Amino acid sequence: MAEDILVEIGLEELPARFIDDAEKQFLQKSQRWLDEQRIAYDSITSFSTPRRLAVMVNGASDSQTSIREEVKGPSEKIAKDENGDWTKAAIGFSKGQGKTVDDIYTKDVNGSNYIFVEKQIIGKETRDLLPAFKDIIESISFPKNMRWAEQSLRYARPVRWLVALFGRDVIPFEVADVHTGNHTYGHRFLGNDITLTSPTEYEKALQEQYVIANPQKRQQLIANGMTQLESDHGFHIPEDDELLQEVRNLVEYPTVFTGSFDNNYLKLPEDVLITSMKEHQRYFPVKDSNGDLLPYFISVRNGDDYKLDTVRKGNEKVLQARLSDAQFFFEEDQKQSIDYYLNKLERIVFQEKLGTIGDKVRRVRKITEQLSQRLALDEQTQANALRAADICKFDLPTHMVDEFSNLQGIIGETYARNAGENESVAKAIADHYLPSQADGKLPDTLEGAMVSVADKLDTVVGCMEAGLIPSGSHDPYGLRRQATGLLRILHERHWDITVESLLELGQKLYLDIGMEQVDHEKAASELDQFLKQRAAYLLQNVASGQDITQALLHDDIGVMPYTMAKAKELSWQRNNSAFTPVHEALVRTLNLAGKTNRQNVDPDVFQTASESDLFAVLQQAENMFASANSRQNAHQALQELARLAQPIHAFFEHNMVMSDDAIIRDNRLSLVNRIAALVYSYADLSAIEWKQQFESV
Incomplete structure (x- = not known):
C-alpha cells in the first residue's frame, strides 16, 4: 500500500538569497535518502516560502524493496580442507550470513574459486525508517548560520515548528527541541493555524490561509x-x-x-x-x-x-x-573637484601590506603605461588611457558611492563627464570595473579594457605577494573573478601579449616597493599556478576534455587568444580519425625527448635516406611553423607539424635510434629532440587521450 509523505520545516523568516539553494538541498537529499533506503515512490515535490521549506513525496511504498544479495566468502582453498570438507572458515561465513553450508556454492573470480551464498534482505517498514528525516533536516547548509537559546544546532534561522506526516500518521522525531506534528501556520498576519489530516491537503490548505507554497x-x-x-x-x-x-x-x-x-x-x-x-x-x-x-x-x-x-x-x-x-x-x-577626491584616496587603505588606494592608482597607471607601449597605441588613445588610470578610483570617497557602493565607477563616469573629462576617459572609469562577475559583460572601450587589466593585475599580483591566496569559498578580494576577467579581456581584445610577461610586469612593481618578509619566488610560483587554474577554467569552455587543457598549459599560458584557438583546433582534431597517424608520429618523438638535451643535428653523420628526408622536411616545417606561429594561426601551425608525420614514421621504420655507435645515436636523438621541441612549443600532445577518443567514435 502506498502513502504520501510530507515534511515541513517552519522557520523565522529566511534571507531571500538562502531559500532557493536550501529548497534544492532539501529536495535532493530527500531523493537520495529514499533511493538509498530502497523506498519506491511516484513523485517528489519541494516547496518554499520565507517561513518554510517542505518536501512532498507522493505514492511512497509502505516498505523497502526486498532484494537478493550474493555474498562472497573466502577462497575455496580456505573453505575446504584436504578431505574436501568445509572448514571452520566456511561454516563461520555461512552462519554469519544466516545460512548453512548447504547454501554455499562456488564461482570463479579472476581464475580462482571462491565460495558464495545468496541471501534475501527483507525490506523494513517505511514508517520505521522515516524518523531519519531528522538527519536530512539537520544536514541542510546555509551561507551563514546562527545559534539560538541553548541549542547546539547551527541553522540560518531558528526552527519554530515541524510537520512530518506519513499518510495520516505523524512521523515522530525532534529537531532543536521542536517536536513533529500535523500543525502548520498560514500567513503571519492574514492566515490562521492549520491542522493537516493528510499530506495531500498541504498546498491547498496553505493557499486558503494566504500562503502560496510553490x-x-x-x-x-x-x-x-x-x-x-x-x-x-x-x-x-x-x-x-x-x-x-x-x-x-x-x-x-x-x-x-x-x-x-x-x-x-x-x-x-x-x-x-x-x-x-x-x-x-x-x-x-x-x-x-x-x-x-x-x-x-x-x-x-x-x-x-x-x-x-x-x-x-x-x-x-x-x-x-x-x-x-x-x-x-x-x-x-559635485561641489568638489576630482583632485579633491584623489587626495582623499591617500588616506584610504587598500590592504595593509599593499598601501593606500592612492598607491594602487599609481601602480595601475604604470601598468597602463607599459600596456600602451606594448600595444603601440596612438598618442591620443594613450593619453586617454593614462588619464583614466589616474582618476579611475576618484569616486570611492564620494558620498554617493559611500551610500550606494555598487555604483562605484558608474558614479565616477557621471562625475568625470560633468567635470569636463572627455567621453573616452569618463567611459573608461566605469568600464574598468568590468567584468563584475566571472562571466559578466566586458569593457566596451579600449581605454577601459587597458585600465581594467592593469587594475586586476595589480590586485591579483599584490594579494598573492601579500599571501592572500583564495582557499575554498574564502576569496575576500575576488581574486578568482579578477583573474578570470583579466584573461577574458586579453582573449576578447586579441592582444598579442603573453600572460607571463604581464605577471612579470606586476611582480616588478612589488619588487621595487620592497615588501618586507615576502618570499617573491614562492609568490611567483603560486601566482603562476593560480592563473593557470583560471586559464584552465576558460579553456574548458572551448575544449572537449581536461587533457587538452593540460596539454596546452604544460608550460606557459602564453598569448591567451592563441591558446584558446589551439584548444579549439585540438578539440576538433582529436575527433578526426585522419589525424591519428599524425598524433602517433609526433608523440613518438615526445617519448624520446628526454634522452638528450641536444638539438644540434649534423647531416654528415646521417646513415640512411630517411634521416636526410626527415631533416629536410623538419627545416621547412620549422620555417613555416614559425610563420604560422607569429600570425597565431592555430590550424596552420598544427598542419605544419602534421607534415612531419610521414617522414617520422619512415625514420623510425628504417633506423635504430639507440644505435651502438654513440655519434650516430646522439645525432639521431638530437634530431628527434629538435622535432619534440617544436611540438612542445605548440602543445604537449602526449597528454591528450587520442586513442580513447577514436575508439568511442
Missing part, C-alpha cells in the same frame, strides 16, 4: 500582475529575473501594485534612481516605450489588496526619503 506559482503571480499593470498604464517594466526571484522569496502571498515619485528626481542619473529602487527597496523601475525612465515603480506586497492605497503611500514615502538623500549626496559631491 515558489514558481508565486513568481508567475508576480509576473502576471506586472503584465496587467503594463496593460493598464501603458508603460514598460524591464525584465529582471534576478530581482523577480528575490522578490518571490520575500513574500508568501504576493500582490503587485504601482507607486510614483516626484518628476524632479528624474534629473538624477538613471543608475542612481534604479539602484535606489532595486537595491534598497526591491522595487522594479518603469520605463516608457523609448526606454526612458518614468517616475513610477512597481512593488510587491506580502499580503492581499486590503487598504492597498495606504501601503502605496507608505512605499512612496520611503522612496521619497531615499531619493531625497541621493539628490543631496549628488549635489554635495
